[in-house]
Amino acid sequence: MEKTFTKRAGMAHSGDSSMNHNPDALLVLPWLRVQNANCISSPLTWGFPAISAILGFVHALERKIKSRYSDLNFSGVAVICHRFDPQIFSPGIRDNVFCLTRNPLNEKGESPSFAEEGRAHITISLLIKMESDAYYELNPSQREELAQDILKTSQGLRFAGGSFLSPYTKKSKARLSDWDVTGDSLKAELRRLLPGFLLTSREDLLIDRTIELQKVNPEATFLDALLDLSSLNYEPISTESDAEVVEWHIRKKPGWIVPIPVGYRSISKCYDAGEVINARDTEYPFSFVECIYSLGQWISPHRLTDTRKIFWKYDADVEKGIYRCISS
Template sequence: MIVSTPHLLVLPRLRIQNANTISSSMTWGFPAMSAFMGAVQALERNLPDDIRIVFNGVGVVCHHIEPQVTEGGFTRAFHLTRNPVDKTGSTAAIVEEGRAHLDVTLLIGIESNGDDLGSAERRRDIAHRLFEQVQGMRVAGGSVMPPLSDATRQRPELISFDDDEDRRGKQWRRLKRRLLPGFALVLRDDYLNEHTATLKVEDDSATALDAWLDLCRLNHECRIETQQDKEGQAKEVAKWEIRRPYPGWLVPIPVGYGAISELFAPGEVANARDPAVAFHFVESLYSIGEWVSPHRLRTHDALLWFVENDLERGVYRLTNDYALTHSEND
């Protein structure tokens, strides 16, 4: 049973310029969810002293994306910057960076830490102040640009969901209309696990990596059919079709990091970013995500991502309950 997030902060239509679109060493196209989680954590650490709330989960709805790449043809390349010369006067090396302009809505799960969130005026004040604060931040490596207008649909809002299920559902349906058009990124670990089991039936040596690669690509398969020609003679005809194990807009995504070394004591590793914090060498963890239109989500919790670390195993990752809420309501 999923515990519903009682309050939801909506920061609508954030225009992010030059966000990092290379989400990992193997994926590109949209920033990693850990980048948005990092921005939300930075916002929480810099809350004004009189705002006593705790952030719990973050969701992202993308309304528009404009990758900074060359157009035309099958091969695309990122637009790269020419950096200034180095201290010797030589041309500085070009480090490939992928950028994209985004139009996204951030949704942050909120819990009270002594603040009066039962007051509509107080919630309105918190929403406007945090919306103004996020305008001066960097999100996913990009700069947040000023809003184009003060339209009603771009008004920040801190929603306090009602305890009654019917009224809570009405509040969520009203919010969903504000999130359209757009797509929310959710986690589909269930697809990855199920497809891994399917491949193991056919080939015992199949791994989760094989299933991940199979779900990431378009698989064209040839099927031979026997048909009759005009003279009534049987002949074999080759037909090509695309095999899709699951419906939906599935994408490969990084979901966190896994340790590949022991945990070193603070200051033991040279040139660490923070010598006062224990250090792990890690590599990216991958899974399958799905872009879903918000109007298909039954609850607001389905689009929220949460931190789920396992310190004993050295796993630092994010998770999302879309698959669980989806199966509970089917």
């Protein structure tokens, strides 16, 4: 296969010119089985791995594959979850807890301290926007070879700290197809990945709920709206204030809504490379950050009415110190 492609920047954020046009192809990595993925997605949430971990995997895959196909660029990813099996158990006296490792005793015969880790076995499918100037020069057999090469490379990477298990069915075969601006081929691919649920951003619900709360309490914040939409709220059906007996019901939500971490916000100045002691990487500038939260919705692909908002990508504002993941 011809691999003499021109060099292009990798996994660009939304401000780059490579993000402002349609991709050349759609890469589908279906039914990937991951063992022991990290399910502590943030300091406040646990469950499905954070979207930043998924974008990090796609970025690492792009950098790995560029050694052979330097023109390839991944500009967005959609994720479908088919199976989520958290490694938890109930001790009977409290809520579920994580299944943790039993480490060897120390020299005093005591159990050593360790950091709690949450793990889950998951099965997912990834739909990746792919850009390449030389893509349309490849014949069908070369495109199939490229897709399988990318799939094989991905199996050697970590996904949210977890390890990939080898594919076990024919439906796990990677697929590469031309990008269809009408969206019909994308909808067809999504239907092929049923049953499963697609993770989409619902930041609009968070904004609308904040406005509603501020009408009652002007000091209400986005955090109040996030907690309100993430909890079960019991409300009386009767609107009469002097009613002696009322019937209570759970407020309905507009779908399967969940709180999700979507990135980081700087809480300190940006230090020069190597200035902060014991930093993980001393080659790049360093900044202390805190997690950014938003709302997501798990939705079955056959219920989608708009496929333009399912792909996640990076969005960075260095001056404001905001590094987040958005869907578009």
